[in-house]
Amino acid sequence: MIGKLMTTAVFAMASLGANTVSAADFKVTSSDFASGKVEQAQFANGMGCTGKNISPEISWSNAPEGTKSFVVTLYDKDAPTGSGWWHWVVTNIPASATSLPSGAGNGAGQLPKGALMTPTDAGMAGYGGPCPPKGTEHDYTITVKALGIDTLPVPENATPALIGFVSNMNTLAVATISAKGSR
Template sequence: MKTLLLSTLLACASLPATAFDLSSPQLRDGQAMSKAQEFNGFGCDGGNVSPALAWKNAPAGTQSYAVTVYDPDAPTGSGWWHWLVFNLPATTQGLPASAGNDATLLPAGALQSRTDFGQPGFGGACPPPGHGKHRYIFTVHALKVPRLDLPADASPALVGYMLWANGLGKASFTATYQR
């Protein structure tokens, strides 16, 4: 019996762990976003539509999720936050396209906070003309708490702090855009 149990444990230990994963039917890691995800304002005239997102294999103990979109290449010295949505229930496995533009598409209790555009909701790509290709990091954060006790006007820095303080894991992909 001990030999069978040891063999079973060794076999299970050698199986690859399934990684927390984030994907989108509209976007691919390392590929350019379409005009649909370009901001509409600040000299940009895109559709400003948040893409659909799906995730799987969250870490054990996940009690809620948050989604962020960040451009580390923005010429600000601190990057640019394009979307912050949190208090997504643990049963959530993704968001439909336009969820960042139409809060009725978000799960009950979800909250979108202020972006660097100064308002809540999805703000699409809008790099300065001639500034080259910018990276847009889409991330789903698995959290160890059922909700973040933050107001809707919380700054991106405060949301980021709370994500790091309560994170169990995260999954990301990076899309690009240039004008």
């Protein structure tokens, strides 16, 4: 299976090669990250945190020509794991989409048709809110990748690392926004 994925990924990357464009105008915004601080509602409700575990609202604009789908992630580079922590991974978002509403990661059927949430570092698909250790401030980054393929050639239970690997080889443009969070 991995060999087939690697072959598919290499062919997809080769087909993009010279066509990869820089999209300086590709932007992502989030009303929930606008203040530069993660809103309390986005924090986990567990492990010592008392948030509402609601995924943030995310909007993007000016995707480059040739965009066929998007990947959206929320990542904490400061998690004390040695490799950070993936809080949310959504793949196969159709090119016609320009946003995800607040709560879309909580299984309420608010994702665009065809979009797929894959497991986070907690091992479950869906949004898992931040809960940094007390006394620390972490940097949470929302990333939107515009891809040149319709569907990532990965299994539904793909790890965040595999999603990152395959999506990076098919990326036309990347837009990020970050906010700090602590408790």
